Amino acid sequence: MLKINVIGAGILGLWQAYRFAKAGHQVHLLEKSETLFETASSRLAGAMLAPFCESEASQRDLIPHALRSLALWSEGPCDFESKGTLIIAPPRDRVELTSFAKRTIEHQHIKSETIAQLEPSLEGRFNEALYFEKEGHLAPRPALKALITAFRDLGGEVTLGFTGTAPKADYTIDTRGMGAKSELKAKDRALRPVRGEMVVVHAPGLKLYRPIRLLHPRMPSYIVPWPDDHYMIGATVIESDDEGPITLRSGLELLGSAFTVHPAFGDAKIIEFNAGSRPSFFDNLPKIVLDETHIFVNGAYRHGFLLAPLLAELVLAHIENGEPIEGLFQ
C-alpha cells in the first residue's frame, strides 16, 4: 500500500483519487477551494463521452484511447447514459454534415423518420442527421459528487482549503490545471487556458435524450441534457486567459443556437451563465509529466471527462508496475 497525495479535485484528480483508493492505496485528496468543485473547470464541462465526434478535429490517434476510457466509465461509480450523439445542421449549412461525416467514423447517416424515433421533440425539424450510436454522456456535477462519495466510502481522506505543502507521501499526483502552470513551464511544458462559455437552461416543455451537436460554419455548439429537464448549452473555444463572465455576444450565440435546434427553448428559463478555462497543452492533448515522485496530470482541454478514467489507469500502471506512459500522453 502506497501513500498517495492527489492535488486538485476536478475530474482528473477525482478519478486518480478514486482509482488509487480502489486499488487499495492510502489516498489524500487536497483541494484549494473551501467548497468542493467551486473552481473546477469540470463543473462547466459538456461531459460528452464522444470518442468519435471529438476525433473530428484531426485527432484520430485518440480514438482507441478514448474508447478504452469510455469502457472504464462503466466500471466507475457514476451514472452515465449510452444514448449516442446526434449531429444536425440548419438546412443551409447541410454541407457541414457532409464535411463532419468525412472526418469521422462509426456514424450512421439518418433521415427525418429515424431522427423522430430517437428524438420525438425534433420530429419534422431536420431532414438529416449523423448518429453516433456508440457514444455517451453524463451530468458532470452529479458525476463529480458520485466520485467523491465513492472515494470517501473507500476510506479516502479529503482536505479542503489546502494551500500549504502537501503531507509526506510516496507519490504526489498533481492535477491543479492552470494552478501548475509555472511548475510545468519550468519543465518546458507550456500550459495555456482555452476559454469556454456555457449556459444552463431549464426547459420542462422539451424532452431531449442525448447530446445534440449543431454544426455551423461560424459557431458550432451543442446541447447536453442534464437531469430534471435542465440543458447545458455550450461552448465557446477562445484562445484567451480572460476569466471574466460570459460575454453578451457569446451568450446570444449560444442561446440562438438552442433556439435553432428547437423554438421551445424560447420558453426555457435561464439558470446559469458561466465561463471558465480549459487547461491545455499545445497539441490539446492531456499529458502525464513525471518529475520523480511528483506526477503532473494536466492539460485535459475538452477531454477531461472523456479521458480521466484512462489517465488514472495509466498513472496507476506506471506507479505499480513501472509501465511507461503511452506516447500520446507523454
Place this chain on the structure above:
Amino acid sequence: MTNSQFKLYDTSLSSRLIMGTALYPSPQSLIDSVNAGGSEIVTLSLRRETAGDGAANDFWAHIQKLNVNLLPNTAGCKTAKDAITTAQMAREIFGTKWLKLEVIANDDTLQPDLFELVEATKELSSQGFQVFPYTTEDLGAAEKLLEAGAEVLMPWGAPIGTGRGLMNPYALRTMRSYFPDTPLIVDAGIGAPSHAAEAMEMGYDAILLNTAIAKAGDPVAMGKAFKLAVEAGHLAHQALLIEQRDMASPSTPVAGTPFFDLDNLN
C-alpha cells in the same frame, strides 16, 4: 529554384503562400502546418488573440519561434473608424507597420465594404501603415485604394471560408492585366490547391488562405499540398502556358511515320 523572390512593400520574400492562424485543431497543428506550407507570412487576428495577456503571450512566443513576418488583420471590423483603432492597437502589440485591412459590409457574405476600406486605407497610409486591403475585383475600387496609399491589393477569390475557389476568373484575369506592376494576392475563398494553382497561373503574386488548410482532415499534409500547388502555379506562369486551340495537333510528329500495319507484316 522553384520560387523567384518578390517584394511586398520593402520586404523580400520567396514563399508565395500566406497562411492564416485561426481554426486549427491545436496550436501545435498550426505550427506544424505553417512549417509544412513554408509560409513566410502569417496573419493574426488582434481581437481574438489579445482578449487576455498570458495565454496570448504563450501563443505569440510560439508563433514568433516560427520566425515569420506577422500580418495583423482587422477581422470583424465594420467601419473605417473601428478598423483604424484596431490597426493602431495591432501596430503597438505586434510592432509591425503591416496591416491586412478588412472592413466587412455584409454579415452573410462577409463582403468587403469598399467605401470604408478606401477611407481607412487613406488614413492608415498617412499614419505610416503599409496596408494590404482585402477587396473585390472591382477595378474602380482598386484604383482608389492605390491612390489612397496601398501598394498591394488583395482581391477575393470567393467569400471568406466558403472554399469555392475563383468565382470570377474573368474579373481576376482582368485585374491582373490592368495592374501588371502591383503585387496582387488572392485572399479568401480558396478551397483546394487547384484553386491556388489557378490563381498563380494567372500571374497572381501570392495566395492568402486559412480555412482550406486549418479545417482539412490533415492540416499538415494540406499545408504541403498548398505549398506545392502555389509553387507549381507560379512556375507554370513563368514558363508561359500554351494557349487553348480548337484543332487537335498531335504531340508526336506524324510526318515520316510508316503507316504499314506493323502487326500483320508477316
